[in-house]
Amino acid sequence: MLTLSHIRKDYGKFTAVEDINLELENGLYAMLAPNGAGKTTLIKMITTLLYPTSGEILYDGMDIYKMGETYRDVIGYLPQHFGYYKNNTPTQYLDYLAALKGISKEAAKEKIPELLELVGLSDVSNKKMKKFSGGMIQRVGIAQAMLNDPKILVLDEPTAGLDPKERVRFRNILSVLSKDRIVILSTHIVSDIESIANHVIMIKEKHLLKNDTVPNICKELEGKVFEKSINESEIQEFEQKRIILSMRQESEKMMVRYYSEEEDNNARPCTPNLEDVFLVTYREEK
Numbered sequence: 564m565l566t567l568s569h570i571r572k573d574y575g576k577f578t579a580v581e582d583i584n585l586e587l588e589n590g591l592y593a594m595l596a597p598n599g600a601g602k603t604t605l606i607k608m609i610t611t612l613l614y615p616t617s618g619e620i621l622y623d624g625m626d627i628y629k630m631g632e633t634y635r636d637v638i639g640y641l642p643q644h645f646g647y648y649k650n651n652t653p654t655q656y657l658d659y660l661a662a663l664k665g666i667s668k669e670a671a672k673e674k675i676p677e678l679l680e681l682v683g684l685s686d687v688s689n690k691k692m693k694k695f696s697g698g699m700i701q702r703v704g705i706a707q708a709m710l711n712d713p714k715i716l717v718l719d720e721p722t723a724g725l726d727p728k729e730r731v732r733f734r735n736i737l738s739v740l741s742k743d744r745i746v747i748l749s750t751h752i753v754s755d756i757e758s759i760a761n762h763v764i765m766i767k768e769k770h771l772l773k774n775d776t777v778p779n780i781c782k783e784l785e786g787k788v789f790e791k792s793i794n795e796s797e798i799q800e801f802e803q804k805r806i807i808l809s810m811r812q813e814s815e816k817m818m819v820r821y822y823s824e825e826e827d828n829n830a831r832p833c834t835p836n837l838e839d840v841f842l843v844t845y846r847e848e849k
């Protein structure tokens with residue numbers, strides 16, 4: 564189990580996150596918040612790249628900063644931007660990283676084809692990466708983070724720049740990997756995690772706002788999300804008392820999905836989804 568206890572991080576006089584308390588067990592945890600909320604800061608602390616200003620992070624009861632190599636053996640990390648040599652093939656690149664991570668040649672020889680199979684890159688294992696799509700590169704990134712078969716896999720905004728098909732593929736891989744390890748993923752893209760996250764962690768105003776399952780988080784908006792058809796000219800006035808979540812043109816009118824504390828007999832109640840929660844939660848933020 565990974566435990567974050569009263570974590571705070573200051574950058575000089577600026578506090579990025581404060582009093583974060585979390586207990587993580589096997590499964591997929593999605594850290595969902597707009598850019599700048601502190602996701603990368605938290606991830607860097609979990610991967611020991613940054614020290615908290617105060618508070619502690621424990622893995623199975625041990626302070627991760629005191630565990631040294633032992634902790635690095637249980638963690639796999641895919642940073643937001645990771646470096647690779649374009650002229651390398653995935654096999655060469657993984658071989659090189661395996662050596663850096665102190666994995667024996669024999670073990671790497673066995674492990675690398677397995678990982679490339681897992682991420683669906685077996686058929687291009689000896690092709691240079693310079694011709695790879697963004698999704699293929701990210702899959703090489705997952706493979707490198709999995710080289711040491713980590714008990715904690717951390718991915719910072721791994722789906723940025725992927726096309727819809729690549730996103731689905733990525734989601735499926737993560738779903739499999741989170742069965743027997745802690746997977747922590749940061750994102751500001753709701754659709755990437757709605758169907759696969761066991762838990763959603765939301766940060767707002769430097770604090771932990773929510774850490775719950777998708778259904779529980781969505782329940783909070785029950786009875787407050789509606790759909791209604793209105794004239795385009797009415798939108799401005801409509802918006803003053805409600806939060807518009809989405810709109811689409813339907814014949815001459817606009818079908819508006821919105822959040823409101825008050826019921827409206829002429830509107831159709833909707834089942835709230837995670838996107839609704841995200842938009843309502845971060846409505847003041849750009």
Ligand SMILES: Nc1ncnc2c1ncn2[C@@H]1O[C@H](COP(=O)(O)OP(=O)(O)OP(=O)(O)O)[C@@H](O)[C@H]1O
Nearest residue numbers: 574577579596597598599600601602603604605720
């Ligand atoms: N080294 C630093 N020095 C000063 N301020 C920083 C530093 N790193 C991050 N910050 C600030 O801390 C806050 C949180 O940043 P962080 O990168 O953790 O957010 P994020 O949610 O990961 O956003 P993004 O997805 O854009 O990286 C931001 O306001 C950012 O400007």
